[in-house]
Amino acid sequence: MQRERVLKSGSALSALCLSVLALCNLSGTAAAVEAKNAAGSLAPSAIVIDEDNRLSRDQYARANGMSAAAVAGRFGATGIVRCGSAAGTGQLVGASNVLVTAAHVLFSPGGEPRGEGASCTFQIDAGGRRQVIPIIVDKVVCGAREPYAEPAVKDWAVVPLASSVSGAKPYMPAKMSVPGDVVLAAAARSGGVESYSLQRCKARKVTATTPSGLREVAIDCDAEGGVSGAAILSPSGGLVGVYVGFRSAHPGQAGPFSMSHYNFGVTAEGSLRQAISQVVSRNTQSASVAP
Structure with a gap:
């Protein structure tokens, strides 16, 4: 259910950490583990920055002086993706029948879909x-x-749903400011347990950029x-990015944000933004992606 790579000085090395979330050691030097996973039987421990500050929607509403209805209207397009034995998070973007998530939630390490039809919802x-x-x-x-064999900047997916969701306002793509404030909206936890959460945190550092303009960004969520x-x-x-995974020299243990202990995602720019526009235009006549 997950791939792990050893990282040293910010670069991927040709070594594979075979034990789940074990701290790898290459030539006697501790290195950070990178992991992308959809929750399943081998889900990793939480990667917590300082302390776990995730809130329920009701808690987020109280903490930010918002009504429950306002929170639902602003952050209510998030749900659970279940595909085969995996569970992750996804959201409506651009239209009520277009889903955006991480590619590894839908595809296994060998590149085959984790499920189809009623087993992928x-x-x-x-x-x-x-x-x-x-x-679909x-x-x-x-x-x-x-996605497990490719750089994290390619770990995104845009896919149509078999029918539209009613009563939820899709997110619209927006540009991420780095550094800048963000909100991470999740729907599940390890083992595929349903758990909606919101956390106000920060985009901290750009860690990679593609020719199309999509960026990989370290976050302290x-x-x-x-x-x-x-x-x-x-x-x-506004949708500014999609969470992909983490890199940590001490996974499972909380610690301050650093370039050896952080979560990361990809921005809703470049090729991802183009894919959203493409899938929206193919699957709806009325919705469009905001410029």
Whole structure:
């Protein structure tokens, strides 16, 4: 359910850490473990920066002086992606029948879909009821169908749903400021446990950039298995990125943000922004991605 790579001085080395979240050691030097995972039987421990500051939606509303309805309207397009035995987070973006998540939530390490039809669904509470809608995996537009074998900047997916979600306002893509304030909106935790959370945190540092303009960004938000694919939002509710994974020299142990202990995501720019526009235009006549 997860791939781990050893990192040293910010560069990937050709070594594979075989034990789940064991701290690798190369030539006697401790190195950071990179992991991308969809929550399942081998979900990792939470990667916590300082302390776990994730809040429920009600807690977030009270902490930020917002009504529950305002929080639901701004951050209510997030739900759980269940595909085969994996569970992660996804969200409606650009249209009520277009889902954005991390590619590794939908595809196994060998590049095969984790599920299809009724075994690959988007689950969301909206419009006063729970809606479970099949994901049309064979129409996905993604950075890589084998995300475990590719750089993290390719670990994103945009895919149509079999029908529209009613009662939820889709997020619209926006530009991430780095450094800058963000909100991480997740729907699950390790083991695929349903757990909606919001956390106000910061985008801290750009760690990679693609020719298309998509950026990989280190964030000081808290995350774990099941958060993969979660929306990184602006405080006003615009989609600025998608959570992918973590890099840490001490996974499972809380610690301050550093370049050897951080979570990261990719921005809703470049090839990802283009894919959102493409899938929205193919699957709806009325919705469009904001410029």
